[in-house]
Amino acid sequence: MSDLNWNGNTEGRIKDMKYKKILKIKDWTEQEKGYIAGFIDGDGSIISQIVKDKTHRYKFYIRISLVFYQKSTSHWFILQLQKKFKPYGYVRKRGVMSEFVIVEKGAVKLILEELYPYFILKKNLCRLVLEILKDLEEVETNADFLKVCEKVDKTANYTYSKNRKITSDFVKNDYFNSPVETSFKEADN
Amino acid sequence: MSDLNWNGNTEGRIKDMKYKKILKIKDWTEQEKGYIAGFIDGDGSIISQIVKDKTHRYKFYIRISLVFYQKSTSHWFILQLQKKFKPYGYVRKRGVMSEFVIVEKGAVKLILEELYPYFILKKNLCRLVLEILKDLEEVETNADFLKVCEKVDKTANYTYSKNRKITSDFVKNDYFNSPVETSFKEADN
Numbered sequence: 001m002s003d004l005n006w007n008g009n010t011e012g013r014i015k016d017m018k019y020k021k022i023l024k025i026k027d028w029t030e031q032e033k034g035y036i037a038g039f040i041d042g043d044g045s046i047i048s049q050i051v052k053d054k055t056h057r058y059k060f061y062i063r064i065s066l067v068f069y070q071k072s073t074s075h076w077f078i079l080q081l082q083k084k085f086k087p088y089g090y091v092r093k094r095g096v097m098s099e100f101v102i103v104e105k106g107a108v109k110l111i112l113e114e115l116y117p118y119f120i121l122k123k124n125l126c127r128l129v130l131e132i133l134k135d136l137e138e139v140e141t142n143a144d145f146l147k148v149c150e151k152v153d154k155t156a157n158y159t160y161s162k163n164r165k166i167t168s169d170f171v172k173n174d175y176f177n178s179p180v181e182t183s184f185k186e187a188d189n
Numbered sequence: 190m191s192d193l194n195w196n197g198n199t200e201g202r203i204k205d206m207k208y209k210k211i212l213k214i215k216d217w218t219e220q221e222k223g224y225i226a227g228f229i230d231g232d233g234s235i236i237s238q239i240v241k242d243k244t245h246r247y248k249f250y251i252r253i254s255l256v257f258y259q260k261s262t263s264h265w266f267i268l269q270l271q272k273k274f275k276p277y278g279y280v281r282k283r284g285v286m287s288e289f290v291i292v293e294k295g296a297v298k299l300i301l302e303e304l305y306p307y308f309i310l311k312k313n314l315c316r317l318v319l320e321i322l323k324d325l326e327e328v329e330t331n332a333d334f335l336k337v338c339e340k341v342d343k344t345a346n347y348t349y350s351k352n353r354k355i356t357s358d359f360v361k362n363d364y365f366n367s368p369v370e371t372s373f374k375e376a377d378n
Contacts, residue, residue: 029219029223030218030219030220030223031219031220031222031223031307032223033220033223034218034219034220034221034222034223034224034227035223035224035226035227035230035307035309036227037224037227038223038224038225038226038227038228038229038230038231039227039228039230039231040227040231041224041227041228041231042227042228042229042230042231042232042233043231043232044231070310071349074310077309077310080309118220118224120224120266120269121259121263121266160260
Protein backbone atom coordinates (compact mmCIF):
# COMPACT_ATOMS: atom_id res chain seq x y z
CA MET A 1 0.00 0.00 0.00
CA SER A 2 2.90 2.32 -0.65
CA ASP A 3 1.35 3.94 -3.64
CA LEU A 4 -1.16 6.14 -1.82
CA ASN A 5 -1.26 8.63 -4.61
CA TRP A 6 -2.56 5.97 -6.93
CA ASN A 7 -4.85 4.48 -4.39
CA GLY A 8 -6.32 7.79 -3.46
CA ASN A 9 -7.64 6.93 0.01
CA THR A 10 -5.37 9.10 2.05
CA GLU A 11 -4.88 11.51 -0.77
CA GLY A 12 -8.60 12.19 -0.69
CA ARG A 13 -8.54 13.41 2.90
CA ILE A 14 -5.50 15.58 2.38
CA LYS A 15 -6.98 17.07 -0.76
CA ASP A 16 -10.25 17.84 1.06
CA MET A 17 -8.34 19.87 3.59
CA LYS A 18 -6.44 21.65 0.85
CA TYR A 19 -9.62 22.67 -0.96
CA LYS A 20 -11.29 23.82 2.23
CA LYS A 21 -8.32 26.01 2.98
CA ILE A 22 -8.48 27.69 -0.42
CA LEU A 23 -12.19 27.89 -1.17
CA LYS A 24 -13.78 29.19 2.01
CA ILE A 25 -17.32 28.33 1.03
CA LYS A 26 -18.05 27.43 4.65
CA ASP A 27 -17.79 31.13 5.47
CA TRP A 28 -20.27 32.21 2.83
CA THR A 29 -23.47 33.72 4.20
CA GLU A 30 -26.73 31.79 4.21
CA GLN A 31 -27.89 34.21 1.53
CA GLU A 32 -24.92 33.40 -0.71
CA LYS A 33 -25.24 29.65 -0.30
CA GLY A 34 -28.99 29.85 -0.86
CA TYR A 35 -28.49 31.98 -3.96
CA ILE A 36 -25.94 29.67 -5.59
CA ALA A 37 -28.03 26.58 -4.79
CA GLY A 38 -31.12 28.29 -6.18
CA PHE A 39 -29.24 29.34 -9.28
CA ILE A 40 -27.90 25.83 -9.89
CA ASP A 41 -31.35 24.35 -9.23
CA GLY A 42 -32.77 26.75 -11.79
CA ASP A 43 -30.23 26.88 -14.54
CA GLY A 44 -27.10 25.03 -13.52
CA SER A 45 -25.90 21.49 -14.09
CA ILE A 46 -24.19 18.85 -12.03
CA ILE A 47 -22.84 16.52 -14.68
CA SER A 48 -21.08 13.19 -14.31
CA GLN A 49 -19.67 11.41 -17.33
CA ILE A 50 -17.57 8.39 -18.12
CA VAL A 51 -14.74 9.47 -20.38
CA LYS A 52 -12.54 7.13 -22.41
CA ASP A 53 -8.86 7.74 -21.84
CA LYS A 54 -6.28 5.04 -22.44
CA THR A 55 -3.69 6.76 -20.29
CA HIS A 56 -5.93 6.37 -17.26
CA ARG A 57 -5.56 3.47 -14.90
CA TYR A 58 -9.01 2.05 -15.66
CA LYS A 59 -8.92 3.13 -19.32
CA PHE A 60 -11.78 5.46 -18.50
CA TYR A 61 -12.21 8.14 -15.95
CA ILE A 62 -15.17 9.91 -14.38
CA ARG A 63 -15.54 13.58 -15.13
CA ILE A 64 -17.68 15.57 -12.73
CA SER A 65 -18.60 19.10 -13.79
CA LEU A 66 -20.50 21.84 -12.07
CA VAL A 67 -21.71 24.20 -14.78
CA PHE A 68 -23.33 27.62 -14.70
CA TYR A 69 -24.80 28.92 -17.97
CA GLN A 70 -25.67 32.43 -18.99
CA LYS A 71 -26.24 34.37 -22.21
CA SER A 72 -23.02 36.08 -23.19
CA THR A 73 -24.76 39.44 -22.86
CA SER A 74 -24.45 38.75 -19.13
CA HIS A 75 -20.88 37.52 -19.34
CA TRP A 76 -20.04 39.82 -16.40
CA PHE A 77 -22.09 37.52 -14.19
CA ILE A 78 -20.06 34.50 -15.29
CA LEU A 79 -16.88 36.39 -14.43
CA GLN A 80 -18.35 37.28 -11.05
CA LEU A 81 -18.98 33.58 -10.40
CA GLN A 82 -15.43 32.78 -11.40
CA LYS A 83 -14.18 35.31 -8.87
CA LYS A 84 -16.42 33.81 -6.22
CA PHE A 85 -15.04 30.30 -6.77
CA LYS A 86 -11.47 31.40 -7.38
CA PRO A 87 -9.09 29.71 -8.12
CA TYR A 88 -11.32 26.89 -9.34
CA GLY A 89 -13.21 26.58 -12.58
CA TYR A 90 -12.81 28.15 -15.98
CA VAL A 91 -14.89 30.32 -18.26
CA ARG A 92 -15.78 29.53 -21.84
CA LYS A 93 -17.96 31.02 -24.53
CA ARG A 94 -19.99 28.82 -26.81
CA GLY A 95 -21.79 30.88 -29.41
CA VAL A 96 -24.18 33.21 -27.61
CA MET A 97 -23.72 31.36 -24.34
CA SER A 98 -21.15 31.77 -21.61
CA GLU A 99 -20.32 29.04 -19.16
CA PHE A 100 -18.47 28.77 -15.91
CA VAL A 101 -17.30 25.21 -15.33
CA ILE A 102 -15.68 23.61 -12.31
CA VAL A 103 -14.16 20.16 -12.84
CA GLU A 104 -11.60 19.93 -10.05
CA LYS A 105 -13.07 17.00 -8.10
CA GLY A 106 -11.94 18.27 -4.70
CA ALA A 107 -13.53 21.66 -5.33
CA VAL A 108 -16.76 20.17 -6.67
CA LYS A 109 -16.94 17.85 -3.67
CA LEU A 110 -16.47 20.70 -1.22
CA ILE A 111 -19.06 22.86 -2.98
CA LEU A 112 -21.65 20.08 -3.21
CA GLU A 113 -21.13 19.05 0.42
CA GLU A 114 -21.66 22.62 1.55
CA LEU A 115 -24.63 23.34 -0.71
CA TYR A 116 -26.35 19.99 -0.21
CA PRO A 117 -28.74 21.28 2.48
CA TYR A 118 -29.65 24.23 0.25
CA PHE A 119 -30.61 22.32 -2.88
CA ILE A 120 -34.22 21.42 -3.50
CA LEU A 121 -34.57 20.30 -7.12
CA LYS A 122 -31.11 18.80 -7.50
CA LYS A 123 -30.81 17.44 -3.96
CA ASN A 124 -30.98 13.76 -4.94
CA LEU A 125 -28.60 14.31 -7.84
CA CYS A 126 -26.22 16.13 -5.51
CA ARG A 127 -26.29 13.23 -3.05
CA LEU A 128 -25.59 10.69 -5.80
CA VAL A 129 -22.70 12.71 -7.23
CA LEU A 130 -21.22 13.08 -3.74
CA GLU A 131 -21.40 9.29 -3.40
CA ILE A 132 -19.61 8.94 -6.72
CA LEU A 133 -16.90 11.34 -5.62
CA LYS A 134 -16.44 9.46 -2.37
CA ASP A 135 -16.48 6.04 -4.05
CA LEU A 136 -13.87 7.18 -6.54
CA GLU A 137 -11.45 7.73 -3.69
CA GLU A 138 -11.84 4.09 -2.67
CA VAL A 139 -11.56 2.47 -6.09
CA GLU A 140 -8.82 -0.15 -6.24
CA THR A 141 -9.90 -2.56 -8.96
CA ASN A 142 -11.63 -2.56 -12.32
CA ALA A 143 -14.65 -4.06 -10.55
CA ASP A 144 -14.73 -1.15 -8.09
CA PHE A 145 -14.48 1.28 -10.96
CA LEU A 146 -17.35 -0.45 -12.78
CA LYS A 147 -19.55 -0.01 -9.73
CA VAL A 148 -18.88 3.70 -9.79
CA CYS A 149 -19.73 3.72 -13.50
CA GLU A 150 -23.10 2.19 -12.63
CA LYS A 151 -23.76 5.06 -10.27
CA VAL A 152 -22.86 7.47 -13.05
CA ASP A 153 -25.49 5.73 -15.20
CA LYS A 154 -28.01 6.37 -12.44
CA THR A 155 -27.48 10.12 -12.53
CA ALA A 156 -29.29 10.10 -15.88
CA ASN A 157 -32.50 9.60 -13.87
CA TYR A 158 -32.07 13.09 -12.47
CA THR A 159 -30.86 14.92 -15.55
CA TYR A 160 -32.24 15.55 -18.98
CA SER A 161 -29.13 14.35 -20.79
CA LYS A 162 -30.19 12.58 -23.94
CA ASN A 163 -27.63 10.29 -25.43
CA ARG A 164 -25.02 8.98 -23.14
CA LYS A 165 -22.58 7.13 -25.32
CA ILE A 166 -20.39 5.71 -22.60
CA THR A 167 -22.32 3.82 -19.95
CA SER A 168 -21.14 1.24 -17.43
CA ASP A 169 -22.07 -1.46 -19.98
CA PHE A 170 -19.77 0.15 -22.48
CA VAL A 171 -16.94 0.07 -19.94
CA LYS A 172 -17.75 -3.54 -18.99
CA ASN A 173 -17.66 -4.69 -22.59
CA ASP A 174 -14.41 -2.89 -23.11
CA TYR A 175 -12.90 -4.67 -20.12
CA PHE A 176 -14.14 -8.06 -21.31
CA ASN A 177 -13.02 -7.61 -24.87
CA SER A 178 -9.50 -6.53 -24.11
CA PRO A 179 -6.66 -8.56 -22.63
CA VAL A 180 -6.97 -8.54 -18.86
CA GLU A 181 -4.45 -6.22 -17.31
CA THR A 182 -3.81 -7.61 -13.91
CA SER A 183 -0.70 -5.59 -13.26
CA PHE A 184 -2.60 -2.88 -11.41
CA LYS A 185 -4.47 -5.33 -9.27
CA GLU A 186 -1.22 -6.99 -8.29
CA ALA A 187 0.29 -3.67 -7.49
CA ASP A 188 -2.60 -2.97 -5.09
CA ASN A 189 -2.17 -6.12 -3.05
CA MET B 190 -60.21 63.48 -5.62
CA SER B 191 -63.10 61.52 -4.22
CA ASP B 192 -62.49 58.49 -6.38
CA LEU B 193 -59.47 57.11 -4.58
CA ASN B 194 -60.15 53.61 -5.77
CA TRP B 195 -59.79 54.76 -9.34
CA ASN B 196 -56.91 56.97 -8.54
CA GLY B 197 -55.11 54.27 -6.73
CA ASN B 198 -52.84 56.38 -4.52
CA THR B 199 -54.28 55.49 -1.17
CA GLU B 200 -55.49 52.16 -2.35
CA GLY B 201 -51.89 51.23 -3.14
CA ARG B 202 -50.74 51.69 0.44
CA ILE B 203 -53.67 49.77 1.88
CA LYS B 204 -53.09 46.95 -0.58
CA ASP B 205 -49.39 46.79 0.34
CA MET B 206 -50.34 46.25 3.97
CA LYS B 207 -52.84 43.60 3.00
CA TYR B 208 -50.29 41.64 0.99
CA LYS B 209 -47.66 41.89 3.71
CA LYS B 210 -50.13 40.50 6.18
CA ILE B 211 -50.88 37.49 4.01
CA LEU B 212 -47.54 36.69 2.39
CA LYS B 213 -45.00 36.81 5.19
CA ILE B 214 -41.98 36.89 2.93
CA LYS B 215 -40.26 39.26 5.37
CA ASP B 216 -40.03 36.34 7.78
CA TRP B 217 -38.36 34.02 5.31
CA THR B 218 -34.81 33.04 6.18
CA GLU B 219 -31.82 34.53 4.36
CA GLN B 220 -31.35 31.10 2.84
CA GLU B 221 -34.89 31.03 1.47
CA LYS B 222 -34.73 34.53 0.04
CA GLY B 223 -31.32 33.83 -1.45
CA TYR B 224 -32.55 30.59 -2.97
CA ILE B 225 -35.63 32.10 -4.61
CA ALA B 226 -33.63 35.07 -5.94
CA GLY B 227 -30.97 32.71 -7.28
CA PHE B 228 -33.59 30.51 -8.87
CA ILE B 229 -35.31 33.48 -10.54
CA ASP B 230 -31.94 34.85 -11.68
CA GLY B 231 -31.17 31.45 -13.18
CA ASP B 232 -34.40 30.29 -14.68
CA GLY B 233 -37.23 32.63 -13.73
CA SER B 234 -38.76 35.61 -15.44
CA ILE B 235 -39.97 39.02 -14.36
CA ILE B 236 -42.20 40.02 -17.23
CA SER B 237 -43.99 43.30 -17.89
CA GLN B 238 -46.34 43.66 -20.82
CA ILE B 239 -48.79 46.17 -22.21
CA VAL B 240 -52.08 44.42 -22.80
CA LYS B 241 -54.94 45.80 -24.90
CA ASP B 242 -58.24 45.81 -23.05
CA LYS B 243 -61.06 48.16 -24.01
CA THR B 244 -62.76 47.76 -20.66
CA HIS B 245 -59.75 49.30 -18.93
CA ARG B 246 -59.59 52.96 -18.13
CA TYR B 247 -56.62 53.60 -20.43
CA LYS B 248 -57.73 51.04 -23.02
CA PHE B 249 -54.61 49.07 -22.12
CA TYR B 250 -53.25 47.77 -18.89
CA ILE B 251 -49.86 46.65 -17.65
CA ARG B 252 -49.48 43.03 -16.76
CA ILE B 253 -46.59 42.13 -14.49
CA SER B 254 -45.80 38.44 -14.08
CA LEU B 255 -43.29 36.62 -11.97
CA VAL B 256 -42.77 33.20 -13.57
CA PHE B 257 -40.97 30.06 -12.46
CA TYR B 258 -40.42 27.35 -15.07
CA GLN B 259 -39.68 23.70 -14.64
CA LYS B 260 -39.94 20.51 -16.65
CA SER B 261 -43.18 18.78 -15.76
CA THR B 262 -41.18 15.79 -14.52
CA SER B 263 -40.41 18.08 -11.56
CA HIS B 264 -43.96 19.35 -11.24
CA TRP B 265 -43.74 18.67 -7.48
CA PHE B 266 -41.29 21.55 -7.25
CA ILE B 267 -43.75 23.91 -8.91
CA LEU B 268 -46.41 22.83 -6.41
CA GLN B 269 -43.94 23.44 -3.59
CA LEU B 270 -43.39 26.98 -4.88
CA GLN B 271 -47.14 27.52 -5.02
CA LYS B 272 -47.41 26.48 -1.40
CA LYS B 273 -44.59 28.84 -0.47
CA PHE B 274 -46.32 31.82 -2.11
CA LYS B 275 -49.83 30.82 -1.09
CA PRO B 276 -52.44 32.20 -1.76
CA TYR B 277 -50.86 34.00 -4.71
CA GLY B 278 -50.05 32.69 -8.16
CA TYR B 279 -51.32 29.79 -10.18
CA VAL B 280 -49.85 26.69 -11.75
CA ARG B 281 -50.15 25.74 -15.38
CA LYS B 282 -48.77 23.03 -17.64
CA ARG B 283 -47.64 23.85 -21.15
CA GLY B 284 -46.54 20.73 -22.96
CA VAL B 285 -43.58 19.27 -21.12
CA MET B 286 -43.17 22.43 -19.04
CA SER B 287 -44.79 23.45 -15.78
CA GLU B 288 -45.05 27.05 -14.71
CA PHE B 289 -45.87 28.86 -11.53
CA VAL B 290 -47.06 32.39 -12.29
CA ILE B 291 -47.82 35.28 -9.96
CA VAL B 292 -49.65 38.23 -11.50
CA GLU B 293 -51.28 39.90 -8.50
CA LYS B 294 -49.50 43.25 -8.58
CA GLY B 295 -49.49 43.72 -4.80
CA ALA B 296 -47.93 40.29 -4.31
CA VAL B 297 -45.35 40.79 -7.06
CA LYS B 298 -44.44 44.18 -5.60
CA LEU B 299 -43.98 42.76 -2.13
CA ILE B 300 -41.88 39.86 -3.42
CA LEU B 301 -39.66 42.04 -5.61
CA GLU B 302 -39.17 44.62 -2.85
CA GLU B 303 -38.09 41.90 -0.47
CA LEU B 304 -35.87 40.02 -2.92
CA TYR B 305 -34.31 43.10 -4.52
CA PRO B 306 -31.15 42.98 -2.37
CA TYR B 307 -30.75 39.29 -3.21
CA PHE B 308 -30.89 39.53 -6.99
CA ILE B 309 -27.69 39.81 -8.98
CA LEU B 310 -28.51 39.16 -12.64
CA LYS B 311 -32.02 40.57 -12.59
CA LYS B 312 -31.36 43.39 -10.12
CA ASN B 313 -31.75 46.22 -12.65
CA LEU B 314 -34.82 44.63 -14.16
CA CYS B 315 -36.27 44.19 -10.68
CA ARG B 316 -35.69 47.87 -9.90
CA LEU B 317 -37.34 48.97 -13.15
CA VAL B 318 -40.36 46.75 -12.61
CA LEU B 319 -40.72 48.07 -9.05
CA GLU B 320 -40.71 51.60 -10.50
CA ILE B 321 -43.41 50.58 -12.95
CA LEU B 322 -45.51 49.13 -10.14
CA LYS B 323 -45.11 52.30 -8.09
CA ASP B 324 -45.78 54.59 -11.05
CA LEU B 325 -48.93 52.67 -11.87
CA GLU B 326 -50.36 53.64 -8.51
CA GLU B 327 -49.92 57.32 -9.37
CA VAL B 328 -51.29 57.27 -12.91
CA GLU B 329 -54.10 59.78 -13.39
CA THR B 330 -54.05 60.63 -17.08
CA ASN B 331 -53.41 58.99 -20.43
CA ALA B 332 -50.10 60.87 -20.50
CA ASP B 333 -49.10 59.37 -17.15
CA PHE B 334 -50.04 55.94 -18.42
CA LEU B 335 -47.98 56.45 -21.58
CA LYS B 336 -44.93 57.25 -19.45
CA VAL B 337 -45.35 53.95 -17.67
CA CYS B 338 -45.64 52.22 -21.03
CA GLU B 339 -42.28 53.72 -21.99
CA LYS B 340 -40.76 52.14 -18.89
CA VAL B 341 -42.29 48.83 -19.90
CA ASP B 342 -40.54 49.23 -23.27
CA LYS B 343 -37.28 49.69 -21.40
CA THR B 344 -37.57 46.34 -19.65
CA ALA B 345 -36.84 44.76 -23.03
CA ASN B 346 -33.22 45.84 -22.49
CA TYR B 347 -33.00 43.38 -19.63
CA THR B 348 -34.94 40.47 -21.05
CA TYR B 349 -34.63 38.27 -24.07
CA SER B 350 -38.18 38.78 -25.22
CA LYS B 351 -38.23 38.87 -28.99
CA ASN B 352 -41.27 40.45 -30.53
CA ARG B 353 -43.16 42.83 -28.39
CA LYS B 354 -46.27 43.72 -30.33
CA ILE B 355 -47.64 46.36 -28.02
CA THR B 356 -45.13 49.08 -27.21
CA SER B 357 -45.66 52.62 -25.89
CA ASP B 358 -45.70 53.80 -29.51
CA PHE B 359 -48.54 51.43 -30.23
CA VAL B 360 -50.49 52.85 -27.28
CA LYS B 361 -49.68 56.43 -28.32
CA ASN B 362 -50.89 55.86 -31.86
CA ASP B 363 -54.02 54.28 -30.53
CA TYR B 364 -54.68 57.32 -28.34
CA PHE B 365 -54.10 59.74 -31.21
CA ASN B 366 -56.19 57.84 -33.70
CA SER B 367 -59.24 57.50 -31.53
CA PRO B 368 -61.61 60.23 -30.30
CA VAL B 369 -60.13 61.85 -27.20
CA GLU B 370 -61.88 60.69 -24.08
CA THR B 371 -61.54 63.49 -21.58
CA SER B 372 -64.15 62.19 -19.22
CA PHE B 373 -61.59 60.46 -17.01
CA LYS B 374 -59.32 63.47 -16.86
CA GLU B 375 -62.21 65.64 -15.82
CA ALA B 376 -63.24 63.20 -13.19
CA ASP B 377 -59.71 63.32 -11.75
CA ASN B 378 -59.66 67.08 -11.27
